[in-house]
Amino acid sequence: QVQLADIGGGSVQAGDSLRLSCASSGGTFSRYDVGWFRQTPGKEREFVAVISWWNTGFVYYTDSVKGRFAISRDNTRNIAWLQMDNLKPEDTAVYYCAADSFGRRSQAPSDYEYWGQGTQVTVSS
Numbered sequence: 001q002v003q004l005a006d007i008g009g010g011s012v013q014a015g016d017s018l019r020l021s022c023a024s025s026g027g028t029f030s031r032y033d034v035g036w037f038r039q040t041p042g043k044e045r046e047f048v049a050v051i052s053w054w055n056t057g058f059v060y061y062t063d064s065v066k067g068r069f070a071i072s073r074d075n076t077r078n079i080a081w082l083q084m085d086n087l088k089p090e091d092t093a094v095y096y097c098a099a100d101s102f103g104r105r106s107q108a109p110s111d112y113e114y115w116g117q118g119t120q121v122t123v124s125s
Contacts, residue, residue, distance in 0.1 A: 002027035002099050002114040006012035009095060011120030016087055016123070022080040022097030022116055030075035033100040036082045037109055038121075045096070047107040049082060058105065064090070086121045094118040 008020040036048040051073040052058035059071050068087075073080035080097060089110060096119075098112035106112070 002029060002032060002101075004094060004099060004114055004116035005055060006116035009121045011122040011124065012060050012087055014088055014123055014125050016099050017083070017085045018087065020082040020084065020097070020119060020121075022082075022100070024078040024080075027099075027114075029078040029099070030051070031101065031103075032114070033103050033105055034071070034080040035098045035100065035106070035112055036071060039118075040093045045109045046093075047109070048095070050105055050107065051080065051099060052105055053103055060105065060107070062072055062107075075103060078114040083122070086110075087121075088107055089123050089125045090098045093122050094120050 003025045005023045031053050033053050035050040038047045039045040047062050048085045056078045068085050070083040097116045100112045101116040105109050
C-alpha cells in the first residue's frame with residue numbers, strides 16, 4: 001500500500017517559484033506513474049502533469065502550465081517533485097500528487113489509486 005505526502009505549498013507573489021514534493025512510503029513507488037492534480041473550491045480536480053514510472057523521460061503537462069512547470073522523480077529516494085516557476089494567480093489551488101499502479105500515463109483522476117493529502121498553493125498578484 002503506497003502512502004503519499006504532499007509537501008511544499010505556500011503563499012507567493014506572481015512570478016515566484018515553488019517546488020512541491022511528493023514523498024512515498026510503502027509499496028513500490030518506482031513502479032507507479034505519478035501525477036499532479038489541482039483543485040479549487042467548487043471545481044473538479046484538474047490534471048496538471050504526469051511522469052511515467054518506467055520511462056522517466058515521458059512527461060506530459062496540461063497546456064496552461066507548459067513551459068512553467070516541470071515534473072520529475074527520483075525512484076531511489078521514493079520522491080517526486082513539481083517545480084513551478086513563473087506562478088500566476090490562476091495557479092492558486094490545492095495541489096495533490098497521485099500514483100497509478102497500471103502505468104496508464106493518465107490525465108484522469110479516477111485512474112489513480114493513491115493520493116496525497118494535498119497542499120495549498122496561493123499566488124497573489
